[in-house]
Amino acid sequence: xxxPRRYDSVIKEHFTENRQMLFLSGPRQVGKTSTSRTAxxxxxxxxxxxxxxxxxxxxxxxxxGEVARSAExxxxxxxxxxxxxDEIHKxxxxxxxxxxxxxxxxxxxxxxxxxxxxxxxxxxGGDSLLGRFLPHRMHPFSVSELVRPNAHPDALILPPKKxxxxxxxxxxxxxxxxxxxxxxxxxxxxxWRRLRSERLLREDLRDLTRLQDIAQVEHLVNVVADRVxxxxxxxxxxxxxxxxxxxxxxWLTALEHLYVLFSxxxxxxxxxxxxxxxxxxxxxxxxxxxDPGARAxxxxxxxxxxxxxxxxxxxxxxxxxxxxxxxQKREVDLIVARDRTPWFLVEVKQGSGxxxxxxxxxxxRAVGAAHAFQVVxxxxxxxxxxFKESRPVIVPAQTFLSQLV
Numbered sequence: 001x002x003x004p005r006r007y008d009s010v011i012k013e014h015f016t017e018n019r020q021m022l023f024l025s026g027p028r029q030v031g032k033t034s035t036s037r038t039a040x041x042x043x044x045x046x047x048x049x050x051x052x053x054x055x056x057x058x059x060x061x062x063x064x065g066e067v068a069r070s071a072e073x074x075x076x077x078x079x080x081x082x083x084x085x086d087e088i089h090k091x092x093x094x095x096x097x098x099x100x101x102x103x104x105x106x107x108x109x110x111x112x113x114x115x116x117x118x119x120x121x122x123x124x125g126g127d128s129l130l131g132r133f134l135p136h137r138m139h140p141f142s143v144s145e146l147v148r149p150n151a152h153p154d155a156l157i158l159p160p161k162k163x164x165x166x167x168x169x170x171x172x173x174x175x176x177x178x179x180x181x182x183x184x185x186x187x188x189x190x191x192w193r194r195l196r197s198e199r200l201l202r203e204d205l206r207d208l209t210r211l212q213d214i215a216q217v218e219h220l221v222n223v224v225a226d227r228v229x230x231x232x233x234x235x236x237x238x239x240x241x242x243x244x245x246x247x248x249x250x251w252l253t254a255l256e257h258l259y260v261l262f263s264x265x266x267x268x269x270x271x272x273x274x275x276x277x278x279x280x281x282x283x284x285x286x287x288x289x290x291d292p293g294a295r296a297x298x299x300x301x302x303x304x305x306x307x308x309x310x311x312x313x314x315x316x317x318x319x320x321x322x323x324x325x326x327x328q329k330r331e332v333d334l335i336v337a338r339d340r341t342p343w344f345l346v347e348v349k350q351g352s353g354x355x356x357x358x359x360x361x362x363x364x365r366a367v368g369a370a371h372a373f374q375v376v377x378x379x380x381x382x383x384x385x386x387f388k389e390s391r392p393v394i395v396p397a398q399t400f401l402s403q404l405v
Contacts, residue, residue, distance in 0.1 A: 003033060003178060004149040006391065007138055008039035011112065012316075013153055015043050015082065018134060019113040020053045021102055023292070026138030027259035027284055028204070029196060031178045032114040035138070036084045040112065044079035047071040047109075048168070051087040051094075060091060064100040072110045082110040089115045102132050117206065136313045139306035140176025140284065143168065143401035153314050160399045162381050168398055172299055173288030195286055197221075200258055209254050216243050217251050224261055224281045229333070230295040231278035231325075252281075259284050262305055267322035267335050267342070270367050282324055295378040296347040297333055300397065304334055304346065307404040324367075330359045335369065344371035346389075352379045352394075358391040375400050398401075 014022045026032055037048055041107045049056045049067075059066055068074065071083055083101075088094050102111060113133070144151070163171075174180045175194075180189040181225040201214050201221070211217065220241050224232060237252075238245045255261050263279040282305075283289065286298035301321070307333070308319035317338050324332040324345070345364055347357045356374055364372040372392035379396035386395045386403060 001330075002034055002038050003182065005035050005039070005099065006151060006153075006310075007031075007035050007136070007144045009150060010136055010153050011036065011039040012043060014134065014136075015040060015110040015112075019106065020111055020131070021098070021129075021133040023133045023135045024112060024114045025140055027136065027140070027379075028116055028200060029177055030138050030140055031111055032138050033086055034178075036086070036112050036114050040082040040084075040110070043082060043110070045077070045081040045218065046084060047081055047116065048084045049086065049088075051085070051089075051091050057091055060088070060097050064097070064104050067101055068105050068108075069137075071109065073105050080107075080109050082112055085111065086142045087115055088113060099128050099132065103191070106132075122235065134313075137309045139309065140302070141171065141178065142176060142303045142306055143171065143398065144303075144404045146232070147402055153310075154316070155313060156316055157387050158403050160381075160383050160385060161402045162383075163398060163402060165381075165398075172295065175285045176302070177285060182288065189287060193236055193285065196285075200260055204258050205254060209250070214246075216241055217255070220248065220251055221260060221283075225289055228280075228282055228286075228289055228291075229297045230280065232281050233278040240360050243385065250357075264301065264321055264334065267324055267337070267367065271324060271326060271363070293348075293350045296350045296397070298344060299377075300348045300375055300401070301334055303401050303404055304336055308336065310405040324359075324363045330362055332357070332359050332363050332372075335363075335367070342367040342369040344373065345369050345392075346400075347372075347374045349374060349376045352376045356392055356394055364392060366374060373400060 015297060024032055026035060032075050037046060040046055059070055071081060072178060095369065101396060121306065143163050144158065146167060147163045148158060151158060169182045170181060174184055174189050180192045201218055205211060205214055205217060223240050234245045234248050238248045241248065256263060261281050261283050263281050265279050266376050282298045282301045284302065286295050286302060289295040289298055308321050311317060311319045318340065320337050322334055322335050322337065332345045333348050345360055347360055360372040360374060371387060373386060374394045375397050376394060378395045381396050381398040384399065388402050
C-alpha cells in the first residue's frame with residue numbers, strides 16, 4: 001500500500017509550473033520509484049521506463065523517436081503524459097539521450113528522471129543538460145512528513161503538530177526508510193539493513209570506485225557509526241581502519257555519494273578560536289546506531305539535512321548545516337544557516353534531566369543566530385511554537401521536528 005509522501009506535492013507542482021525535467025535523486029529504497037509512479041497520476045498518463053530492463057536499453061539506444069513512439073507521444077491527448085525514466089544514468093551516453101528526448105518532445109510530455117546517488121555524480125560531469133532540468137533530493141520519512149504528508153512545498157517552518165508516541169518511537173528505532181518503518185518488526189529490520197548494506201557496498205560501491213576488496217570500507221562504516229556525534233579526523237579513521245589517509249578520503253567521498261553517510265563541517269565565522277578542520281559524520285539510516293544518545297543526535301541531524309535540502313531545492317534560499325566547537329571545548333551539536341547567515345542552533349539531548357547548555361547562549365551571541373534550541377528526545381510533546389522564542393529554550397523533539405520538513 002502506497003503511503004503518501006511530502007514529495008507528491010513537489011512532483012505535481014513541478015509539472016504544473018515548469019517546463020524542465022525533474023531529477024529526483026536519493027538513497028536506494030527511499031521510495032523514489034513508487035512515488036514517481038503514483039504522484040503524477042492526477043496530471044496525466046504515466047509511462048514508466050526502467051533502464052535495468054534490456055528492452056528499455058535497446059529502446060533508448062534506437063533514439064528519441066523510438067521512445068516517443070513507445071510512449072505514444074504523437075497521439076493527441078487532453079493532458080500531456082508523464083515519462084518516468086528510472087535508473088537511466090546506468091546507460092551509456094544517457095545525458096545525450098535525455099537531451100535529445102527533451103529537446104524534441106519536451107512540449108509533448110513531462111519527464112521525471114529518478115535514480116540513486118550516482119545520478120547526482122554524473123549530472124555534474126558536464127553541461128549538456130544545463131537549463132533542461134531542476135533537481136530535488138528525496139529523504140527518508142521524518143516526524144514532519146509523517147504528520148503532514150500533504151504540506152505545500154513552499155512551506156518553511158510549520159506550526160507544531162503531534163505525532164503519536166508509538167509512531168515517534170518507531171521512527172527513532174527503525175529509521176525513516178519506508179519498508180522497515182511501516183513493518184516495525186525487529187527481525188525484518190535487521191534483514192532489510194543487512195541486504196541494503198550488501199547492495200550498497202558490494203555492488204554500488206564497486207561500480208563507483210572499482211574496488212574489489214571492500215572489507216575495509218565496511219569496517220570504515222562501522223567505525224563512523226561508533227563515532228556519530230564526535231569529530232572524525234581522517235588520520236584517526238585511517239589508524240583505526242588500517243588504511244592510508246588518501247584511501248579514507250576517497251572512500252568517505254564515495255559513501256557520501258551513495259547516501260550511506262553525510263558530513264557536517266564546523267562553522268567558523270564569528271567564532272573565536274574555533275575548530276576548523278575535522279568534520280562530523282552521520283548515517284542516513286540511524287537505526288543501526290546502538291548508543292541512544294548518538295542515535296538521537298543522528299536522527300535530528302538527518303531531519304535538519306532533509307529540511308536544508310528541501311528548502312534549497314524548493315528555491316526558498318541557500319540552506320546549510322554545520323556544528324560549533326572551539327578550543328575551550330564549548331560545543332553545540334548543529335547550526336543551520338540561511339543564505340550564509342546563522343539561523344538557529346540545536347543541541348540534542350536524549351533525556352530531559354540536564355539543564356540548559358550554557359554553550360547555546362554563548363554561541364548564539366557569538367554568531368547572532370535568531371534561535372537556540374536544546375532538543376530533548378524523551379520530553380513529552382507540547383504545542384508551543386519553538387520558533388517564536390528568541391532566547392535559548394528546551395523543546396521536545398516531537399514538537400521541534402514536527403515544524404520542519
